[in-house]
Amino acid sequence: xxxxxxxxxxxxxxxxxxxxxxxxxxxxxxxxxxxxxxxxxxxxxxxxxxxxxxxxxxxxxxxxxxxxxxxxxxxxxxxxxxxxxxxxxxxxxxxxxxxxxxxxx
Numbered sequence: 241x242x243x244x245x246x247x248x249x250x251x252x253x254x255x256x257x258x259x260x261x262x263x264x265x266x267x268x269x270x271x272x273x274x275x276x277x278x279x280x281x282x283x284x285x286x287x288x289x290x291x292x293x294x295x296x297x298x299x300x301x302x303x304x305x306x307x308x309x310x311x312x313x314x315x316x317x318x319x320x321x322x323x324x325x326x327x328x329x330x331x332x333x334x335x336x337x338x339x340x341x342x343x344x345x
């Protein structure tokens with residue numbers, strides 16, 4: 241598997257966990273432990289595999305940032321939230337950073 245695959249898996253799991261936690265009613269942290277703990281372990285494993293498959297640590301950080309940002313924007317659009325111009329600019333710059341990172345002369 242490639243670093244991009246593991247970055248996307250980690251990003252999707254992290255955003256899904258954030259969305260599930262936000263959509264649930266407020267409760268003590270122990271109530272959420274049965275689904276948070278396995279998800280956190282899967283996210284950690286995916287990040288570990290992404291870092292191993294990546295050429296460098298900064299490349300892995302950019303990859304994970306792009307994947308989580310893309311998943312957050314997609315989820316926000318699906319939920320009908322307004323996305324500001326600054327967020328679109330950040331998305332564009334992160335995608336540009338990922339493209340520059342993967343470009344080889």
